[in-house]
Amino acid sequence: MPEEKVFRSGFVTLIGRPNAGKSTLLNAVMGEKIAITSNVPQTTRHRFRAVYDTDDLQIVLVDTPGIHKPHDPLGEELNHSAIQGIHDVDVVAFLLDASKPVGKGDLFILRELAGVQARKILVVNKADLVSQHETELQVKRASREMRFDDVVVCSALKGFNVDGFIAAVGSLLPEGPRWFPEGMGTDQPTEVIVAEFVREKILRSTYDEVPHAIGVMVDEMDYSEKKDLYRIYATVYVERESQKGIVIGKGGENIKKIGSAARADLEHFLGSRCHLELQVKVKKRWRNDAAQIRRFGYGDGL
DSSP, rough: OOOOOOOEEEEEEEEEESSSSSHHHHHHHHOOOOSOSSSSTTTTBBOEEEEESSSSSSEEEEEEHHHOOOOSSHHHHHHHHHTTTTTSSSSEEEEEEETTTHHHHHHHHHHHTTTOSSEEEEEEEEEGOOOHHHHOOOHHHHHHOOOOOOOEEEEEETTTTTHHHHHHHHHHHHHHOOOSOTTTOOOOOOHHHHHHHHHHHHHHHTTTTTTOOEEEEHHHHHHHHTEEEEEEEEEESSSSSHHHHHOGGGHHHHHHHHHHHHHHHHHHHHEEEEEEEEEEEEEEEEEEEHHHHHHTOOOOOO
């Protein structure tokens, strides 16, 4: 009789400093854009799950905000959310940026991981930016702080050894059920992903303090089967009038570019045409208001 295949499944948290490449790795594993990316700290504000499926494996990837030194209640909420993400999972993947030395932020995360019972993988990302010797030094430095069950060197952006990461995770997961139905992709509400795609375009088109002050909320979203068209109305929130002016731009030029770029991503994600309308409002000091932070769904909100 042929040997029966073992089905493995479990939850895997991606954790690391801002810009270590967690969301880029998640997107690379999934083969499509689900999480937004940018060079701005606090790009990831949600802790959500993406589901990778094969015939004999289901990996539930938990993306987390980058752990950083918080400067406001929003930062504190994001740190709390990230640290909570390492508990009650089967595997923790600690991402290290190969192009940056192991720093205080990395050591802080490793200390948090010390008491965690989950299996642990060291993922040295952005290996395309450094030499093999430099990569080996990063592995040695991190391994002095903690014993890892496996080490993966990859470049999520270039797609290098993403399969190696999947294989390493799969080998550490226990036998288990299919926790989510096939084809689910993510547990994020569609409205949250839509809002995040808009926020990503703003992050990439503004500067200084503006990106940190941005919050986006979908007010209305409906689909016309007859026209195969989504109508989406969303509000971009900032903290000051001057930030509102920057986001809108002269004659509305910037907000039009933001809407156009976001619409391209949304049409690909939703699989149909989109009509996107954006408005910009001022909500003073919303990052210092816990109720507002949760209302946006950031950290463990929603």
